[in-house]
Amino acid sequence: MKNKLDVSWSSKQTDPLLLKGYNILNAYAKATGSQICITDNNHAYIPEIYNDIITVKNTCLLCIKCRSNITFNTSRDFDYHPCRELHMEGLKKAFISGRTFNYTCDLGFAFWTSPLYSGRNFIGSFISSGFLCIDKKEAVQKMEYICNNPADKQELISRLSYFPFANPHQIRALSELMQVCAESLTHDKNDLNETLKRRGEQQKELTIIVDNLKDKFNNCSAKQNPGKTEENREFPEYPLEKEKEFLNAVRSGDIRKGSKLLNELLGIIIFISAEQFENIRFRILELAILLSRTDNLNSSFPYAYSNTAHQFLKSIEKAVDPQELIDAIHLMTQYMAGEAFSFQGIRHVSVLKKADRFIHSNFTRKISLNEIAAASGLSAPYFSTIFKEEMGENVSSYLNRLRVEKSCGMLAETHQSLSEIAYACGFKDQSWFSKIFRSYIGMNPAKYRQSRKMNQADTDSRMSGDYKSLINNH
DSSP states (O other), X not given: OOXXXXXXXXXXXXXXXXXXXXXXXXXXXXXXXXXXXXXXXXXXXXXXXXXXXXXXXXXXXXXXXXHHOOOOOSGGGGGGOTTHHHHHHHHHHHHHHTSOXXXXXXXXXXXXXXXXXXXXXXXXXXXXEEEESSOHHHHHHHHHHHOSSOOOHHHXXXXXXXXXXXXXHHHHHHHHXXXXXXXXXXXXXXXXXXXXXHHHHHHHHHHHHHHHHHHHHHHXXXXXXXXXXXXXXXXXXXXXXXXXXXXXXXXXXXXXXXXXXXXXXXXXHHHHTTTOHHHHHHHHHHXXXXXXXXXXXXXXXXXXXXXXXXXXXXXXXXXXXXXXXXXXXXXXXXXXXXXXXXXXXXXXXXHHHHHHHHHHHHTTSOOOHHHHHHHHTSOXXXXXXXXXXXXXXXXXXXXXXXXXXXXHHHHHHOOOOHHHHHHHTTOSSHHHHHHHHHHHHSSOXXXXXXXXXXXXXXXXXXXXXXXXHXXXXX
């Protein structure tokens, strides 16, 4: 039985930045002879690339035909890709590193992928291929050995003529060029002006702090020890209490206080490091690690939080001058403070976060107000009151909204019956599910599913004939 994986073509409207990226990557493909692909932030292929996917230069179509015995009828059949896990791992590694990641498949084809960001938000990925890392004779032998139903040897040799050999240096150059394309997508003139303005303000404030420290300690040293040289001057001790105060400000979501204290810490770091770049980087990296370990920040979303923190750490490691270092730690501070709680400003944040975690872990079954209140550590009447006051809706409405959101995904992505989805999302029966669903979405579940299928069918109708033609005639 085929092992169908969980990624398909995107049925949502493509992000405008990804459409811009498509034009950039098209130019890249024409210049380099590469095969290209673009995915959205859910790693689903954007529909605009279907003409670029349906080509004899598509490494993966050759692999799928030989290894999975697939007759293409719709775009969904692309999900049977036998190397999908390999490509997902490549996307994940590029996402974590924030840079292009190069890898090779079992059949000897080279791939490289670059993550795409809008600000600090991951919006998708560039993927490219079209070159062999081994000679064609070895590639044929690998295909004959690995494939379940390989084409005859002459057909394989004919197909492989579309894939030139590239050495590691050439692949690295291709991947670095694609990284430039990826970075150009989200760095326009306005971004540059904003960055320069922000860094100028940071530099101005820090210069005042460092100059004050120089005046204070240099004058003090000169008066107390007239014979001391510049190398033997005194330095202030690093203020650990101020560092704790800074971390507490970030924990509490106080961006203004956190930024002010950070500048004071950075001024001291620059002064006591004698303005040596690597020393400054090391001390700022220590501070960033402390920020990333602030475990009560946004703990409802630990994966997204930890990966965002990792991106900031990487930007500090890759900084080439003090201005980049200082900007990176300031941006990290602002992000961490801004995301300190998903319930920022709520008086009973600890109680409500406990309740939220309990609801997300148990919404698939029937849960009562008493259970949720108990998980939060309060009596049911009191919990119900503060939940409504702070969240703006009652517990029942919040729970139903969560269940409807989950059911939307299942209606679009699975073939389960309405009754099965109703049960899986915690509704007592299909009738109640339909009633609640309509109240939030404006249509019943069946109509919603049908509308999603119509959107997908539109893409399939354009693609299926071209797929069949490619697979059967080449």
